[in-house]
Amino acid sequence: MPTAKLIRGYEIVIGLENHVQLSTQSKIFSGSSTAFGAAPNTQASPVDLALPGTLPVLNRAAVERAIRFGLAVGAKVAPLSIFARKNYFYPDLPKGYQISQFEIPVVQGGAVEFFVGDVKHKVNLTRAHLEEDAGKSLHEDYDGQSGIDLNRAGTPLLEIVSEPDMRSAAEAAEYAKTLHALVMWLGICDGNMQEGSFRCDVNVSVRKPGEPYGTRREIKNLNSFRFLVDAVNYEVNWQIDEIEDGRKIQQATILYNPDTGETRAMRSKEDSADYRYFPDPDLPPLVIAPEWVERVKSEMPELPAVMAARFVEQDGLPAYDATMMTQSLAFARYYEAARDACGQPKLVANWMMGELARRLNAEGMAVDSEVCIPADKLAWLIRRIADGTISNSGAKQVFEALWHPEGEVFDADQDVDALIESMGLKQLSDTGAIEAILDEVLAANPKSVDEFRAGKDKAFNALVGQAxxxxxxxxxxxxxxELLKKKLG
Structure with missing residues (x-):
């Protein structure tokens, strides 16, 4: 693990619990729909409400998605796991308990690797377990009262729990982004954070280097990577202030308010004993045969780490570049299409991490949305950089024109070569013509020539500038x- 950066003399200790909504058509224990946006309480069946006489039946598709995740992170897929009742009272929990897994989860161990900048990190996973979601309390537009929408009750979740291996807000955010990209890559979650499909609970504590772990506080339901960073940074400084003022940190569940940029305590944090877990008597143990695991494995896509290793070996990309090319399946497919079209893997990676990423981030787009520049057109532009037709700076101007094909001057279907010509960006690469110009430059700048031959390298740059x-x-x-060096001997 890279050396932890201290904040005000304290080490930050962070662990994440991510609630991943699984991409099944029906709920984990009933046939109710999981579609988002339905009118309140129209997708809550008697099973979801635990009405008398109803019995839960486990959704096979949810289990297969858990197996897929376990295989992807190198975890053990438990041949037998147990569902338990997690007992607590909350208005949007219709049963008075949540069906979850406790002592024996379906996925055990595993790890996630990612980069922060160009430094590689690894976070170990404790477990990933299947459970049902609760409903949702609504506090707006009810004349000061609260409403309960139970459409989400029973929605299948995979809760992924990390070890407390992270030491900065940036590291926690990159871990969460990597996990987010992985579950979408595997097709087990749509990743829509605004709709609650991928939620982050962050456990934060601080300690002096070498001391035991401090008391943690859990920031609940963060649905933005930027909010995650802001919440952790605020919480860390708050905890340090409390300790420096002689107060003890109390274990608590807290919320982050993005409007004020502050965290606040919601309730005291329960321990596992407070939930009175016991095996659910209505659900038999989940048995996963080796043949089932092998079938799921055979149907999985190539994993990001495997694909990145292939890009390193076959394309000669640095490990960091290869990881960036596999940040999503769509990004990887775009890279492969552009690389195959121009045969310039490193240049393609540079442009995708540079100009393309800059544009996508600025406009809040993803490469799998309506990207203005198809992969083959970017490849054509890169080919013209490689063969010297256009300079890198000139290519950026063409890229801008291609990104906005609706402009007054350029047509969306205009050929890249025609665009280079019409913008007057074609480079002069005629050796004879350049040599003639260099002869004139050398004749007009004898002082720079003498200085270069006297060992002053800056004189060479001055001559290049004149040319x-x-x-x-x-x-x-x-x-x-190249030609100037030859002429100067």
């Missing part, structure tokens, strides 16, 4: 450098 000025910036810089 580029003489060609109005259109000469191929690499060719100018």
């Amino acid at each position: 580029m000025k003489a060609t109005k910036g259109k000469a191929n810089p690499a060719l100018v450098n």
